[in-house]
Amino acid sequence: MNTVLWIVVPCYNEEEVLPVTSRLFREELRKLVREGRVSEDSRILFVNDGSRDRTWEIIQELAKKDPCFVGICQSRNRGHQNAVLAGLMEAKEYADITISIDCDGQDDIAAMEKMVDAYHEGSEIVYGVRSSRKSDTFFKRATARGFYRFLNRMGAEVVYDHADYRLVSRRVLNAFADYREVNLFLRGMFPLVGFRSTCVSYERHERMAGKSHYPLSKMLVLALEGITSTSIRPLHLIAAVGILVSLLGLAGIIWAVVVHFLGQTIAGWTSLLCVSCFLGGIQLLAVGILGEYIGKTYMEAKGRPRYIISERTYRTEEEEKEKPKRKPPKSAS
Numbered sequence: 001m002n003t004v005l006w007i008v009v010p011c012y013n014e015e016e017v018l019p020v021t022s023r024l025f026r027e028e029l030r031k032l033v034r035e036g037r038v039s040e041d042s043r044i045l046f047v048n049d050g051s052r053d054r055t056w057e058i059i060q061e062l063a064k065k066d067p068c069f070v071g072i073c074q075s076r077n078r079g080h081q082n083a084v085l086a087g088l089m090e091a092k093e094y095a096d097i098t099i100s101i102d103c104d105g106q107d108d109i110a111a112m113e114k115m116v117d118a119y120h121e122g123s124e125i126v127y128g129v130r131s132s133r134k135s136d137t138f139f140k141r142a143t144a145r146g147f148y149r150f151l152n153r154m155g156a157e158v159v160y161d162h163a164d165y166r167l168v169s170r171r172v173l174n175a176f177a178d179y180r181e182v183n184l185f186l187r188g189m190f191p192l193v194g195f196r197s198t199c200v201s202y203e204r205h206e207r208m209a210g211k212s213h214y215p216l217s218k219m220l221v222l223a224l225e226g227i228t229s230t231s232i233r234p235l236h237l238i239a240a241v242g243i244l245v246s247l248l249g250l251a252g253i254i255w256a257v258v259v260h261f262l263g264q265t266i267a268g269w270t271s272l273l274c275v276s277c278f279l280g281g282i283q284l285l286a287v288g289i290l291g292e293y294i295g296k297t298y299m300e301a302k303g304r305p306r307y308i309i310s311e312r313t314y315r316t317e318e319e320e321k322e323k324p325k326r327k328p329p330k331s332a333s
Contacts, residue, residue, distance in 0.1 A: 005032065005042040005116065006095035008087035010080055011059070012049040014103045018058050021105040022046075026068060028109045037116045043070050043094070046103075047087040050077030056311075063313035073311040081184040084164055086307035092173040099167045101128075107165045111202035115167040124172050124195035128165030131201040157191040159199065166190065182306055234293075238286045 007025055011018060025044050032038045048056040048071060059071035072090055074083065084100050091098045097119055101107050107128060115126040148160045164186060168176075172195050179189060191197075 003038050003097060003116075003120075004095045005029070005038040006091035006098050007042075007044045007112070008047065008084065008091055008098050008100045009044065009103050010047045010049055010083035010087060010100075011051060011055050011103045012077065012080070012083070013051045013053050014055050015051075015053040015058060017104055018046075018055060021103055022058075022062055022069065024105065024109050026066065028112055029068060032113065032116060035113075037113065037120075038097075042068070043091075044068055045087050045091055046071040047083045047090075048073040049080070049083035050074050060313055069313075071313040072309050075308040075310040078307055079184075080164075081186055082307045084186060085184060086309060088168065088173055089177065090309070092170050092177070095170065097167055097169050098173065099165075101165050102163075106204050107163075108202035108205065111165075111200055112167075114200040114202075118198050118200060119167055119169065122196060123167075123198045124169045125190060125193075125197035126167035127159045127162045127197065127199045129159060129199045129201050130161040130204050132203065158188050159191065162187060162199070165202075169195075171195070182304060184306065234289050238289060241282060242286070 007029065009021075009025065022044070029038075029042055029044060033040050033042060046059045046062070046069065048059055056071070056073050059069070059073075062069040063071055072086065074086060078086075088098055088100065097116070099112055099115060101109070101112075111128055115128065118126045148158060168190065172190070172193055175193050175195075176190070179193075
């Protein structure tokens with residue numbers, strides 16, 4: 001099989017788990033090669049997202065020991081989504097297909113076999129979907145269900161119980177490269193690209209080592225990012241609420257005028273206070289949502305790079321071409 005696969009693994013402070021999961025990734029890749037599912041030119045690409053521990057040193061050591069490991073290092077921490085994007089854009093120059101997966105070992109690595117088979121059957125995108133959430137606490141299960149339902153109701157097209165474990169073909173990545181936005185929510189962006197897709201279910205395990213980098217606070221930020229980056233439905237809701245409040249206000253004015261002429265006017269600070277608080281809260285909420293969209297527009301207008309690669313464990317084709325052309329500076333006479 002001539003299909004070249006690159007497994008893209010974002011890493012942030014993963015010195016505890018990386019030595020463990022790197023062996024599992026290598027074993028799975030070798031199995032895929034032995035079975036003829038992918039080419040022996042396939043690689044495992046680690047993306048160091050500005051880690052503060054020994055993650056990058058470990059990646060460099062792995063690359064020296066085994067040619068199946070390659071790595072790139074971002075100039076600073078830019079977040080999980082940007083790290084995944086950097087890896088995908090790097091891999092699309094060499095691979096026919098890519099599989100993005102987190103470094104913690106929670107996603108079932110063996111599911112890659114089903115993903116590759118689905119690609120050979122004609123699917124361009126294969127989403128890894130959790131078959132159950134038995135390993136999660138009740139609170140996490142409830143919030144996760146609410147997370148996906150809320151995203152879909154707000155207009156963000158997401159696959160239920162899918163995170164960032166997916167197979168994507170080079171054809172899809174070439175089309176995805178035209179999506180230039182700075183505010184990234186990959187699990188809501190890939191469905192927008194289109195192409196034939198399918199899902200592969202798998203069992204999610206406990207983290208093998210280290211601590212999770214996605215507490216509840218980051219999940220809430222991710223949900224907000226997903227909604228405001230892929231949908232303008234909240235703006236429609238603001239308009240709808242504005243119309244509703246305006247109609248209620250008009251009805252209140254009519255009622256107040258009628259009561260005044262009937263001579264039944266009574267003084268009531270409670271109702272006035274409730275109405276004032278309600279309207280003030282609605283206005284602040286609306287301003288906050290508008291500010292979120294304005295802020296994202298501001299960041300998009302700057303056009304800043306979404307990632308900057310400072311180091312690689314290998315030379316790119318461009319670097320190899322430029323190497324003979326470089327000349328040492330002349331010494332001063």
